[in-house]
Amino acid sequence: MNIRNISLLSSAAMIALLAAFPSQAQDYRAQAVAMMKRDFHAKGMAGMDRLNEDGLQAICNRTNNKPPKGIAEQMEKDEAASLKLPADGKLMGDWKSGEKIAQAGNGMTWSDKPGAPAGGSCYNCHQIGPKETSFGTIGPSLFHFGKTRGFSPENQKYAYTKIYDSKITNLCSSMPRFGHTGTLTEQQIKDLVALLMDPSSPVNQ
Amino acid sequence: MKYTITLGALAALSLAGIAPSAAAQGKPAAEKHHMKPMHAMPAMKAAPDPTTADFEKFREVLEDDNPAELFEQKGKELWTMKRGPKNASLEQCDLGLGPGVVKGAYVKMPRYFADVDQVMDAERRIVYCMETLQGFKAADLAKKPFSSDSSTPDPVSLTTYVAGQSRGMKLAIPQKNPKEREAFEVGREIFHYRAGPYDFSCATCHGEDGKRIRTQVLPNLSSKSGAMAATQGWPGYRMTGGLMHTIQWRMNDCFRQQRFPEPGYVSQTITDLLTYMAVNANGQVYKGPGIKR
Numbered sequence: 001m002n003i004r005n006i007s008l009l010s011s012a013a014m015i016a017l018l019a020a021f022p023s024q025a026q027d028y029r030a031q032a033v034a035m036m037k038r039d040f041h042a043k044g045m046a047g048m049d050r051l052n053e054d055g056l057q058a059i060c061n062r063t064n065n066k067p068p069k070g071i072a073e074q075m076e077k078d079e080a081a082s083l084k085l086p087a088d089g090k091l092m093g094d095w096k097s098g099e100k101i102a103q104a105g106n107g108m109t110w111s112d113k114p115g116a117p118a119g120g121s122c123y124n125c126h127q128i129g130p131k132e133t134s135f136g137t138i139g140p141s142l143f144h145f146g147k148t149r150g151f152s153p154e155n156q157k158y159a160y161t162k163i164y165d166s167k168i169t170n171l172c173s174s175m176p177r178f179g180h181t182g183t184l185t186e187q188q189i190k191d192l193v194a195l196l197m198d199p200s201s202p203v204n205q
Numbered sequence: 206m207k208y209t210i211t212l213g214a215l216a217a218l219s220l221a222g223i224a225p226s227a228a229a230q231g232k233p234a235a236e237k238h239h240m241k242p243m244h245a246m247p248a249m250k251a252a253p254d255p256t257t258a259d260f261e262k263f264r265e266v267l268e269d270d271n272p273a274e275l276f277e278q279k280g281k282e283l284w285t286m287k288r289g290p291k292n293a294s295l296e297q298c299d300l301g302l303g304p305g306v307v308k309g310a311y312v313k314m315p316r317y318f319a320d321v322d323q324v325m326d327a328e329r330r331i332v333y334c335m336e337t338l339q340g341f342k343a344a345d346l347a348k349k350p351f352s353s354d355s356s357t358p359d360p361v362s363l364t365t366y367v368a369g370q371s372r373g374m375k376l377a378i379p380q381k382n383p384k385e386r387e388a389f390e391v392g393r394e395i396f397h398y399r400a401g402p403y404d405f406s407c408a409t410c411h412g413e414d415g416k417r418i419r420t421q422v423l424p425n426l427s428s429k430s431g432a433m434a435a436t437q438g439w440p441g442y443r444m445t446g447g448l449m450h451t452i453q454w455r456m457n458d459c460f461r462q463q464r465f466p467e468p469g470y471v472s473q474t475i476t477d478l479l480t481y482m483a484v485n486a487n488g489q490v491y492k493g494p495g496i497k498r
Contacts, residue, residue, distance in 0.1 A: 028387075028390040028391050028393070028394045029394045029398070031387075031391050031394070032391045032392075032394035032395045032398060032477075033394075033398070035391065035395075035473055035474050035477070036395065036398075036468075036474055038473075039468055039469045039472035039473060039474040039475075040465065040466045040467060040468050040469065040474070041466060041467055041469065042466050042467075043466055043467040046401075046461075046464065046465060046466045046467070047466060048466055050400060050401040050402065050464065050465055050466055051400055051401075051465065051466065052400065053398075053399070053400050056404075057399045057400055057404060060399055060404075061397065061398060061399055061406075064397075108401075108402045108403060108464045109461050109462065109464055110461055110466065110467055111461060123419065124418045124419055125418070134419045134420045135419065136416070136417045136418040136419050136421075137415070137416050137417045138409070138410070138416050138417075138418070138423075167404075174404075174409050176402070176403035176404055176405070177404065181402045181403075183402060183403075
């Protein structure tokens with residue numbers, strides 16, 4: 001096993017966990033990673049460093065996305081430690097911009113222009129606004145999000161946190177960590193929170 | 206991900222003329238069969254299920270006059286023609302059933318080839334034959350490996366021809382050789398490997414039944430019926446853009462969406478992924494080169 005790739009692991013317990021998976025799967029995985037490193041090349045903004053796992057990915061990869069509870073909780077806390085909430089204390093921006101960001105599927109691929117603002121590709125996985133019928137189903141429906149949950153500051157914070165780093169509340173979530181990775185800016189996340197949480201957003205009509 | 210196919214668009218496409226008359230008119234098929242109007246269609250939105258239903262209906266109509274057959278024909282010509290620095294045809298190419306045997310070879314690949322001591326998928330093997338028999342350089346073929354508005358690469362037509370020679374046969378991907386089993390296992394690991402800025406693996410998008418991205422249905426490629434989607438209809442004439450593509454293109458574009466760096470053309474990584482998916486689909490009937498949305 002390649003310990004260097006999992007250097008971000010934060011506790012000895014996790015190292016022990018990884019060592020507890022010494023099976024053949026480990027060899028095939030090591031072989032798979034070595035093969036990809038040989039066969040791939042950097043293109044556009046997609047560098048070869050993207051083939052390295054960070055600590056969270058390493059745990060999710062090795063536990064088939066079902067980490068033992070204690071470890072998941074510990075690592076979720078580690079993720080939460082890097083959450084940056086807006087300094088001005090305002091979690092909601094403009095839902096109209098939020099809708100555009102939710103629609104845009106660009107960002108972080110080798111064919112995207114480096115430096116250009118990324119979209120959230122939210123509709124790829126979620127139903128959100130009532131007008132958009134072309135939505136994916138990898139994630140749950142977010143239609144009526146604020147209306148059902150309540151328009152409280154805690155729920156604004158939950159939405160902000162989920163978009164910033166989905167892994168804080170669900171370690172091996174399929175959803176990307178848009179703030180944690182710098183894919184979306186603070187203002188973009190605020191606009192998306194407004195899309196979900198503003199009482200005047202079509203999501204809540 | 207951007208395009209949705211609607212009844213209106215489909216009607217316009219049929220007006221644009223998809224009947225396989227291009228060959229008869231003496232024009233190269235690849236140039237004739239661009240369905241450009243697709244891009245210019247007004248962005249109409251349809252509910253997902255009707256959209257898919259429309260496409261399926263249209264596919265049924267097209268299947269009688271499958272545009273992929275034109276590329277099969279072109280591939281057949283390329284197969285038998287003396288070409289390349291060595292001025293040789295591909296008729297001695299060994300696709301696993303002995304030199305020159307094309308019939309039934311496609312549904313038995315990826316497979317182990319003793320001469321290279323490696324597992325190879327169909328396109329990888331064809332490129333290997335172009336290299337060894339005809340003297341083409343693999344690096345040159347890798348420069349522009351996918352169909353574009355201006356050209357359809359020869360390996361695409363050749364793979365389509367070879368695939369057509371297995372029409373109606375059952376997938377029987379061998380798993381006897383240890384390297385074939387290893388390719389399956391390594392392919393499974395690649396399939397589930399999450400990394401990159403979005404934490405995506407193939408399984409994020411293709412690991413469960415009945416999921417969609419926008420209106421595009423995502424087959425569960427780990428399941429027996431779902432895995433067939435990695436073979437059925439490929440090589441495929443893609444209605445979005447009107448280009449002929451092999452599974453090599455599909456893998457490349459999925460890795461792009463996965464936010465990974467770019468995999469090498471006909472690399473072992475792709476062979477192993479294809480082995481994993483094709484073995485999962487073993488026993489099902491391959492209907493030949495097809496049509497994709």
